[in-house]
């Protein structure tokens with residue numbers, strides 16, 4: 052796609068020239084005529100650019116609009132400084148590539164100049180696909196071309212699923228006098244507002260506004276793409292300030308709003324007499340002509356439609372999904388709180404749903420304490436409104452925030468946390484409390500919550516109750532309910548609320564059973580878009596996974612091993628999916644059919660009944676707990692987590708349905724926060740490892756209505772795997788290395804990991820076994836220069852990403868490039884049992900690509916782990932990292948290994964580098980910020 056002459060020529064340039072360097076945020080044409088309210092790149096993006104870790108490169112801009120409106124002139128003016136007065140129509144399409152350097156990061160606009168004749172022809176779809184920016188050009192002197200803009204947009208949006216920016220560009224401004232222009236601008240502004248586009252007026256002849264327009268296009272799309280890359284899971288809609296980039300995954304009825312009703316869009320309003328009085332007679336003549344032509348066209352079109360019964364614009368029904376895009380007008384949480392008489396808002400920063408669940412529980416409980424609550428996703432809210440929360444009497448904001456990676460916020464909280472960190476808003480009068488979700492095995496334990504609690508206070512907000520910290524390595528449920536138990540009395544005292552109300556359970560969703568729903572209206576496991584599994588369309592992401600055929604599934608363990616580790620290759624040929632070495636692959640699993648059937652039997656329900664669960668809270672952006680309508684079987688198979696230990700609030704709700712009094716009491720006890728209750732929960736649920744199926748089996752008098760169970764069970768989450776291949780060697784397949792989870796519980800049951808036990812049965816076949824996947828970008832990257840030496844520490848499946856790293860370095864060496872030392876520390880139990888990729892690694896050692904250190908923990912009387920080898924090889928480590936500026940990578944178990952490696956590294960730096968402990972810590976921190984010390988760990 053990028054091989055035209057100019058593309059190649061320009062992509063090869065070392066640096067963008069002066070005008071194409073963007074270091075500060077470029078303004079819009081008019082601050083009132085844009086839906087994009089972002090005013091700077093933001094600290095997070097700037098820091099990420101500084102660290103050179105962004106991989107984004109190119110943004111596709113499609114320039115569309117009627118024939119002869121000035122599209123080619125505009126593109127030429129920008130790309131070649133050329134204005135061709137002898138206009139020649141573009142035949143088909145062509146594109147140009149222009150390089151920018153934005154905050155020092157190379158970024159290319161690939162600008163597609165399209166022929167204006169292809170309006171409404173399906174051939175255009177292929178040119179439009181994958182656009183990051185839709186630029187609709189009209190001729191300021193030809194209002195008819197403005198009237199067509201909405202239709203152009205509709206056409207282009209149909210071919211795009213990713214979020215994109217929309218620009219409405221009026222060309223040939225130099226041909227209009229100022230008063231005429233002002234009148235036309237009014238019309239154009241109205242159209243732009245309806246299209247949710249940013250408006251510009253330019254002149255290709257004089258060059259006025261052209262460069263500014265494309266600079267703005269580059270900055271906005273760079274900003275969105277950088278955020279997207281950083282968030283990569285929750286792609287759409289990306290809220291920038293209060294604006295939403297249009298997203299084709301939004302319900303179509305919303306996306307298509309502002310249908311092309313010509314009489315509204317082509318006519319001029321003759322309301323501004325004062326401006327009219329300034330017009331010259333020539334202007335009047337021109338204007339009159341324009342109005343007459345537009346009016347005639349409008350009548351002609353309408354009569355043609357009536358005569359020939361031409362259908363109007365296609366109307367789309369709204370397909371409810373659990374991913375609900377919030378239109379900009381709904382971003383005001385203050386408005387929602389006020390309109391529904393609430394005073395409590397609970398925000399969550401959540402990746403895998405725990406913080407969201409905790410937030411919902413708190414919001415729901417508020418009613419007991421006369422604080423009607425609402426749960427809110429910071430990504431869907433205008434968080435700057437926090438400064439106004441005090442206008443609601445006795446209001447309270449609670450934040451349930453999880454920490455990830457290296458003390459990072461979750462994707463949905465990234466922008467909010469950045470705003471809080473770098474902004475200086477006055478938050479006095481804001482009452483708040485924070486509960487953090489983390490895991491002590493990670494180095495940056497609960498950093499997001501700790502920082503947020505502190506920062507809110509710094510900005511003047513009032514802490515109503517002390518920071519709570521949950522540890523997922525121990526018992527986060529216990530931490531939460533213990534904190535919550537003290538939180539509510541503190542809230543009551545703070546606001547002078549007397550006496551808690553009754554503790555009643557209120558259903559959140561209303562059940563509808565469908566009898567005659569056509570099959571094609573029913574979800575069958577799709578994550579968001581109905582029929583997305585039959586009708587696969589790139590780009591693929593968390594909401595739109597690719598159904599990848601399994602190409603290879605082979606056992607990596609030897610015959611004597613009691614465990615199993617799979618090498619799986621997914622075929623991504625033709626999917627347009629791309630990945631980088633070190634990225635993660637997400638897999639959407641399916642629950643075991645036997646477990647699903649057991650739930651149906653215990654609840655006495657026909658699992659093939661088709662249902663819809665609808666939120667009774669109309670203010671909530673989450674209309675359904677999972678894609679509806681679907682059958683109970685689909686919900687239990689694809690959407691609900693039926694294998695983890697249910698939390699206490701689930702037991703509390705279930706208790707109502709146990710008909711045996713002792714069973715009821717038992718469930719109630721385990722849901723309580725008494726010492727006895729907590730111990731019972733810990734023993735019966737956590738230690739004995741019971742999931743919902745086990746609970747229903749072991750308490751026969753418990754027969755909950757299945758719809759209520761579906762309402763309270765958490766969502767089944769995708770699982771991540773470090774990609775174990777390099778795209779340089781395997782561009783059309785993605786490899787993973789996954790150990791099968793299977794263990795016996797104290798009750799004698801065999802528990803099987805949802806994803807790994809499902810994948811174990813997926814083998815190459817005809818028709819192929821299909822697995823829903825998407826790629827999640829990571830920061831785990833090889834050094835840019837192959838000559839930089841690297842040390843990789845990856846015991847067990849921690850080897851996965853390093854297999855890709857080694858493949859890439861081996862290829863570079865074979866291509867004659869200078870390749871630095873590539874050193875791997877691998878550990879497992881026994882060389883004959885679980886030495887993953889033994890043969891491959893041996894070959895790399897033999898051909899000189901790899902230096903391998905192995906630790907077989909059970910092959911001698913005393914245990915030997917990779918950390919023991921590292922301790923022995925301090926000299927080598929210092930040579931690589933201290934003397935040769937090399938990189939060190941750690942992958943695998945977060946619980947012990949990562950921390951131990953960190954401590955050894957500290958020792959090496961102190962001893963060999965002759966530094967104090969403080970200096971050594973500083974040294975490692977610096978390595979960390981330079982991406983020379985990276986970890987990809989999980990527990």
Ligand SMILES: Cc1cc2nc3c(=O)[nH]c(=O)nc-3n(C[C@H](O)[C@H](O)[C@H](O)COP(=O)(O)OP(=O)(O)OC[C@H]3O[C@@H](n4cnc5c(N)ncnc54)[C@H](O)[C@@H]3O)c2cc1C
Pocket residue numbers: 635640694740770771772773774788789790791792793794803804805806807808848851988989
């Ligand atoms: C960024 C990242 C990268 C990852 N990369 C890899 C990779 O490359 N390879 C890989 O194999 N995995 C990897 N994982 C882990 C992977 O995502 C899954 O968690 C794992 O495969 C288990 O998924 P499952 O659905 O089969 O098991 P689940 O159904 O999720 O069951 C796993 C759960 O069972 C419980 N459990 C497991 N064993 C026992 C036991 N003996 N006793 C009691 N309870 C137990 C634990 O609660 C555990 O969380 C990665 C995780 C992350 C976050």
Ligand SMILES: Cc1cc2nc3c(=O)[nH]c(=O)nc-3n(C[C@H](O)[C@H](O)[C@H](O)COP(=O)(O)O)c2cc1C
Pocket residue numbers: 400401402403404405406407453454455456457458459461488489490491493494495496497498523527988989990
């Ligand atoms: C890949 C990964 C990285 C994590 N990193 C951290 C971390 O740096 N610090 C921390 O305290 N907890 C960390 N955690 C633990 C999570 O914050 C914790 O499990 C939390 O409950 C998740 O909440 P959520 O389900 O709402 O996303 C990590 C968990 C995973 C899976």
